[in-house]
Amino acid sequence: MRIAPFAVVFSVALLAGCGGPETSQGNNAQASISNESRDSSQAASSNLEVRLSQGDAAKIMHDRHEAMEGLGKAMKALHRELDSSKPDINVIRAQTSIMASTAAKIPAFFPAGTGPDVGKTRAKPEIWTQQDLFIRKSKDFLAASQAIDAAAKAGDVNKVMALHENVDKACKACHDPFRAPEH
């Protein structure tokens, strides 16, 4: 009888697999900032120009969180509006404007010293270890969101719809490698 062991392995694999991504985030839970970890993170980043104070880092991370949440809300509202029977260009414009302005802030939102070793964040350390790639992805998103915002400002709903997929792809292209899971 080889089936019962298989069933056990199957269920254990499900359970074990479930724990995986969550345990990997254990370091995010540390909200307090330890000087020791900050020093080591600063030593690791060669292109750090300004030493962030504890308060500055916390403020950037808080503003960043709020801005990215607002960006998500704008994306959801845009998705719903474009999927409705009569998309309203004014609603669309309000969202694309938020998207374009937030996209422009992204590189400045991620200075070295604002990673998971410093406080609670879903920003992965890869943002700083693969900084060139991260900057490139953020520029892709900026270009995509500026293009869709320009189409919305011109009142061209069809063009907004055509460009929507590019924005989605740019979001995902950066989130997949650089953002930790939600929980």
Next chain:
Amino acid sequence: MARAEQPVWDLPIRLVHWTLAGLIAFSWWSVHNHHTDWHIWSGCAVLTLLIFRLLWGFVGSSTARFSSFVRGPRTVLSYLSGRWTGIGHTPLGALSLIALFGALAIQVGLGLIAEDEDGLYTGPLYRLVSSDTSDKARDLHELWFNVILGLIALHVAAIIFYRLRGKHLTKPMITGRAVVGPETAPMRPGKWWVALICLGVSIGIVRWVIAGAPPFGHWAPS
């Protein structure tokens, strides 16, 4: 001398069982590996199986029918005291099945109206609710999976428990056959064309859901 094996589970039951097990694993894997689009399709497939199983519970083989295994507490007690004979779901196993299928139905229902945190992916019926409700549904969808995991763990634990007491439950779910008591009434098999009609109906209903339900939205996972 071993007694001859008799049919206890028909092919549709076994296919539903193993496909569901595979789809649950796949749904978990896909959503944790940035394949939310596959995750949504997997959920649609689970919905198809749930509807099929519901229909087959009324018109399928005798062991598949709800009327043969949904019993009151008295029958469950008589089973626990060892006075129950029959084939198919035991009165206790039936409770487990109802709990698992009920939990899966809730999970699919939450997924249908959910949206992801970035506004990239939506369940096919997300337009029927507000964005806030969709976000809450996503959170619950994630939490509810733990209930499903718990029920799966219980299910597997029960199989191991019976195996230790000498009763094989997994093999019959693969071959469809088991040795049964001589006085037990045999399974009355369902008709294959009835199964095909049930499958057609469940696919039809899910296509309608994917289209956005009542007036037809224009949803498509890309």
